[in-house]
Amino acid sequence: DQQVKQNSPSLSVQEGRISILNCDYTNSMFDYFLWYKKYPAEGPTFLISISSIKDKNEDGRFTVFLNKSAKHLSLHIVPSQPGDSAVYFCAARGPNTGNQFYFGTGTSLTVIP
Amino acid sequence: GAGVSQSPRYKVAKRGQDVALRCDPISGHVSLFWYQQALGQGPEFLTYFQNEAQLDKSGLPSDRFFAERPEGSVSTLKIQRTQQEDSAVYLCASSYGGVQPQHFGDGTRLSIL
Numbered sequence: 583d584q585q586v587k588q589n590s591p592s593l594s595v596q597e598g599r600i601s602i603l604n605c606d607y608t609n610s611m612f613d614y615f616l617w618y619k620k621y622p623a624e625g626p627t628f629l630i631s632i633s634s635i636k637d638k639n640e641d642g643r644f645t646v647f648l649n650k651s652a653k654h655l656s657l658h659i660v661p662s663q664p665g666d667s668a669v670y671f672c673a674a675r676g677p678n679t680g681n682q683f684y685f686g687t688g689t690s691l692t693v694i695p
Numbered sequence: 696g697a698g699v700s701q702s703p704r705y706k707v708a709k710r711g712q713d714v715a716l717r718c719d720p721i722s723g724h725v726s727l728f729w730y731q732q733a734l735g736q737g738p739e740f741l742t743y744f745q746n747e748a749q750l751d752k753s754g755l756p757s758d759r760f761f762a763e764r765p766e767g768s769v770s771t772l773k774i775q776r777t778q779q780e781d782s783a784v785y786l787c788a789s790s791y792g793g794v795q796p797q798h799f800g801d802g803t804r805l806s807i808l
Contacts, residue, residue: 586737588737614794616796618799623801624801625699625701625786625788625799625800625801625802626738626786626799627799628796628797628798631794631796633794671737671738673737675794680743680750680751680753681726681728681743681745681750681751682740682743682751682753682754683728683740683797684740685730685737685738685739686737687735687736687737688736688737
């Protein structure tokens with residue numbers, strides 16, 4: 583039972599444009615969300631997080647938006663750069679999930695120079 | 696400072712053999728997690744330690760899987776009588792605890808022949 587879903591397995595964007603990666607979740611108790619970036623043969627690297635008391639968190643070119651009523655979050659990358667090409671995972675946890683983080687299946691982003 | 700270190704990076708074993716995977720977390724991190732990542736999937740939670748205490752092992756798929764962290768630092772994930780379905784990347788992550796982001800190692804790619 584996939585509690586965190588990333589329905590787009592891949593995304594291609596032109597360099598300089600905006601990349602929007604989407605993530606949906608089913609557990610309404612989730613209150614903390616993270617995005618990770620993963621290059622081949624490396625472990626995931628933490629990118630940005632957001633707690634459920636906020637609806638937006640920004641860090642440089644990266645912004646995460648949270649829509650609790652829709653159980654949806656998105657990661658915006660502006661402007662996209664070729665070095666952003668990687669697999670992006672969203673993850674979530676909540677007070678009823680113990681210490682477990684639930685991960686989506688990932689979206690492979692390709693930024694075309 | 697050093698990140699999370701995992702060894703070996705690659706492990707090939709014959710079905711039925713026992714394997715041991717090692718994780719050196721970031722110094723000072725009290726929380727340690729093990730994940731299993733199958734091809735094309737996101738990381739799936741296996742088990743969680745707070746210092747030397749294994750507080751959650753609900754994700755371990757069978758009693759062939761065993762994890763320990765005897766001194767609250769290095770952790771070992773052991774898989775007994777390996778099966779082909781155990782083939783995956785095994786990721787270790789550590790954090791200061793709570794809602795602090797997890798930092799991942801590069802994983803051990805396990806292949807069971």
